[in-house]
Amino acid sequence: MPVKIRLQRHGKKGKPFYWIVAADSRSKRDGKFLEKLGTYNPNTNPATIDLKVDNSVTWLQNGAQPSDTAKRILSYKGVLLKHHLLGGVRKGALTEEQAEEKFNAWLAEKEKSVASKVDGLDKVKADAKAKALQAEKEVNEKRALAAAEVEAPEAEAVVEEAAPIVEEAETAVEEVAATEEATKEEVVAEEAAPVAEEAAPVAEEAEAVAEEAAPEATEDKKAAASEEE
Numbered sequence: 001m002p003v004k005i006r007l008q009r010h011g012k013k014g015k016p017f018y019w020i021v022a023a024d025s026r027s028k029r030d031g032k033f034l035e036k037l038g039t040y041n042p043n044t045n046p047a048t049i050d051l052k053v054d055n056s057v058t059w060l061q062n063g064a065q066p067s068d069t070a071k072r073i074l075s076y077k078g079v080l081l082k083h084h085l086l087g088g089v090r091k092g093a094l095t096e097e098q099a100e101e102k103f104n105a106w107l108a109e110k111e112k113s114v115a116s117k118v119d120g121l122d123k124v125k126a127d128a129k130a131k132a133l134q135a136e137k138e139v140n141e142k143r144a145l146a147a148a149e150v151e152a153p154e155a156e157a158v159v160e161e162a163a164p165i166v167e168e169a170e171t172a173v174e175e176v177a178a179t180e181e182a183t184k185e186e187v188v189a190e191e192a193a194p195v196a197e198e199a200a201p202v203a204e205e206a207e208a209v210a211e212e213a214a215p216e217a218t219e220d221k222k223a224a225a226s227e228e229e
Helices: 053-061 068-076 079-091 096-228
Strands: 003-012 015-024 036-039 046-052
Touching: 003 053, 015 096, 036 053, 046 068, 053 079, 068 079, 079 096
Parallel strands: none
Antiparallel strands: 003 015, 015 036, 036 046
């Protein structure tokens, strides 16, 4: 039975997600499969690949043929390299330890390369985000300036329209103040009138007493003068 290692599509429309499977080459693309070897998600950057390396190598040793896309994925994860190294072991060109050492060294270098790429992508994202924020800030400042330029003439017009109203209000306040002062004077005069009326008889009596006392005072002065002589 010819076996093919290929991708089986899953996921949503516009966001495909793939299984990496070993299946009978005569079966439908998304039909039954013999073994699920891993997953491939191209929606992330870099793409996320989860693969059973040893199981994939076993299928290759048994004659399975990968599709073009699957072959690139297997190469990316080191499956083809390990398959090649194990072929050298079978031929006696390498020992299993040497093959494992070469494969582990390749994995370390690959991980380092992937990490460097991820760091570069993170930096690019950070720079793009900073530029976007700066551009948004500049746009907001321009909008604020434009709004201020539009509102200034409107504010001046409102002030001009309000000026006569303010003047009328000030005049009305002055008239009310003058009226209040006049009212206070009238109230004081009204309150003082009864007091003046009550004090008038007392003043008259005081004048009469003063007149009666005047002759007596004159006689006392004359008597005092005679005694001194």
